[in-house]
Amino acid sequence: QQPVQSPQAVILREGEDAVINCSSSKALYSVHWYRQKHGEAPVFLMILLKGGEQKGHEKISASFNEKKQQSSLYLTASQLSYSGTYFCGTVYQNNDMRFGAGTRLTVKP
Amino acid sequence: EPEVTQTPSHQVTQMGQEVILRCVPISNHLYFYWYRQILGQKVEFLVSFYNNEISEKSEIFDDQFSVERPDGSNFTLKIRSTKLEDSAMYFCASRTGNGYTFGSGTRLTVV
Numbered sequence: 001q002q003p004v005q006s007p008q009a010v011i012l013r014e015g016e017d018a019v020i021n022c023s024s025s026k027a028l029y030s031v032h033w034y035r036q037k038h039g040e041a042p043v044f045l046m047i048l049l050k051g052g053e054q055k056g057h058e059k060i061s062a063s064f065n066e067k068k069q070q071s072s073l074y075l076t077a078s079q080l081s082y083s084g085t086y087f088c089g090t091v092y093q094n095n096d097m098r099f100g101a102g103t104r105l106t107v108k109p
Numbered sequence: 110e111p112e113v114t115q116t117p118s119h120q121v122t123q124m125g126q127e128v129i130l131r132c133v134p135i136s137n138h139l140y141f142y143w144y145r146q147i148l149g150q151k152v153e154f155l156v157s158f159y160n161n162e163i164s165e166k167s168e169i170f171d172d173q174f175s176v177e178r179p180d181g182s183n184f185t186l187k188i189r190s191t192k193l194e195d196s197a198m199y200f201c202a203s204r205t206g207n208g209y210t211f212g213s214g215t216r217l218t219v220v
Contacts (some may be wrong), residue, residue, distance in 0.1 A: 030207055041200060041213045042152065049207065087152060087207070096142070096165050097209060099152040 005100035022088030029069040031090035115212035134203030144203040
């Protein structure tokens, strides 16, 4: 049930873009994206529901391809504050969430 | 904004001792969860709880673990006889509808 995230790690220069992918072998009900800074709790970024919607806030957006059971998180014009580990959480019909292994994003000046 | 509150923030215990991690979910939420995260690793599902009973549990959640909602507000995770490998960050979460809210976690260190 656990989703597969890729890549495992990304290193960017400030201002560059990144895409983080999350895929599932089972039919998804929703996908949640979280960012976690070292030693802190995961912070909710956004949720995408069935229907293939795309969401975004400023320079961070995400899409959900229901047919492919995939979601992608897009970070554009990255800032130093974007550094952290990004987790996707996938929710199935029973509504319990499972997390991917995480993508460690490092943004350098 | 409503929060999920976890106490203590850090617990150190000796191997073999029992620990109880406490959580106060958001008051109108109906579904409750425990997750754990070993340092540097992913967040792992432990257990979900609804209507005063366990809905689902992972293979990690063996006989040493138990959960309780003793008084309608607290949601506790008990580890009966802690092992070194139980050292981790434990996150409580609660949900109504689609939105999960996580607590800030309890760091459990077993020595």
